[in-house]
Amino acid sequence: MIVVVKSGTALPEINRICEEVSGTWGITPEIVPGKHKVIIGLIGDTANLDPFRIQEISPSIEQVLKIEKTYKRASREYRHGQAGEVVVRTPNELVHFGEHHPVVLIAGPCAVESEAAIVATAKRIKAAGAKFLRGGAYKPRTSPYSFQGHGESALEMLAIARQESGLGIITEVMDTADVSRIAQVADILQVGARNMQNFALLKKVGAQDKPVMLKRGPSATIDEWLMAAEYILAGGNPNVILCERGIRSFDRQYTRNMLDLSAVPVLRSLTHLPITIDPSHGTGKSELVPMMAKGAIAVGADALMIEVHPNPAKALSDGPQSLTPEQFEQLTTELAAIGQTLNRWPKQTAVLV
Structure with a gap:
């Protein structure tokens, strides 16, 4: 009510x-x-x-x-139909996530592999217009034998990259025991798709004050996703950003997941929370990322999360879906053309023709 x-x-x-x-x-x-x-x-x-x-x-x-919906704080009605926003303080500026603000670009490798690589990548993506560097310190993997991330040392590398580039940091938290340590480095804590309904973790990140990006579970309905967000909001943290990263489909021959771009206008009618699209996990193939990223802006996404690696062929995780820095730079010029048309792009960004 x-x-x-x-x-x-x-x-x-x-x-x-x-x-x-x-x-x-x-x-x-x-x-x-x-x-x-x-x-x-x-x-x-x-x-x-x-x-x-x-x-x-x-x-x-x-x-x-x-409010008739089971999710109260996450509902659009809770703000009387008004749009919400999440404001994140990075080393150099305040970045606004929301439907009345420019699209925010988040980029970087799936996992932090070395200090030199993450710093170099951070500088390249910043030059192309990114506001946040993403990189996994702790990686949830389907196989126990796959690379799980460098953990504590990767957090130290992210801190160095933050200092060197001035970008904000977003990285995944998997365990309640790691929340405080990761919050010391990250400007946004990411709750991954596999942990969308890890209620203990949702309560923990809801009890701290860093913004949280909540990824949609691979088989989650929109209502389940919003109820997961409600756990964070109910914990006292109002700064939640939703991230659509593809849902499980019966046809996995051509794409890793089915990227649900229709979720953007649906969510816009249901919630005041900002919406991010991750076309890298959504497709699993680097050649499909540019088209889906453009589509995401066209349907009204507030942010894009794109995997960028200096050498995708040698990436320790998710190389096939990663763009090179050069490809990311080219993509941002194409995204700017769409974003400027919709008044959703930073004014200082030039469109190359």
Whole structure:
């Protein structure tokens, strides 16, 4: 349930409304500042609450609405239909994820392999327009014999790359025990597809303040995905970014997964959370990444995560789906043409023709 407060209502009156709701019904109020209005989310057992009784608390209350969806904080209704955004502080700037902001580019290798390679890659992708470097320190792999990442030493390499390039860092967390350590290096914590419903992990990242990118599970419905996001939001962390990375399909001969671009407009109608598309995992083939990346911008994605490796043929993981730095640079010029047409591209980026 949400309470919409009239524009211009003073903060003391908003606080009084919250106190009365809490004292009378034992409901937890949560103030959500909007662009034009303030919304008070009512958290708890609101099923039997009478909206008219709440309306009587104050003449400053414009409307009281019930949220019918099982995911409350993640729903678009929770912000009264307004778009949300996640603001991330990187070494050099604040980066905004959201539908009213330029598309954010995230790039880098699947796994951190060496300091020289990750630093060089970071500098190349930044020059091409990326705002974040992605790289796995801990890697969940289907086979126990596959490369699992360098762990602690890879985090140190990411920290060096962050310092050398000025890019923000996004890396995956797999275990609740690693959250604090990874949060010291990462600007965004990634919860991977295999851990989308690892509820202990979701609660843990929800209890810390770094933004979280939540990847969709390979067989997850959109409602299940949003309920997983709800765990993080309910833990107190409002900064959640969704990432579509392909879902399991019956035909795996030609693509690794089926990249669900239709999820973008569907999610836009359901949630205020920003949406990222990962065409690298979504297709599994580098030659398919550019077209799907362009399609992602066309359907309204807020960010792209693209795997880039200096030598994909020798990559320790996911080489076949990785672009070279040169290919990534070429792709960004093509993406800029679409992004600028839709007013979703940084103003300073030039389109090469």
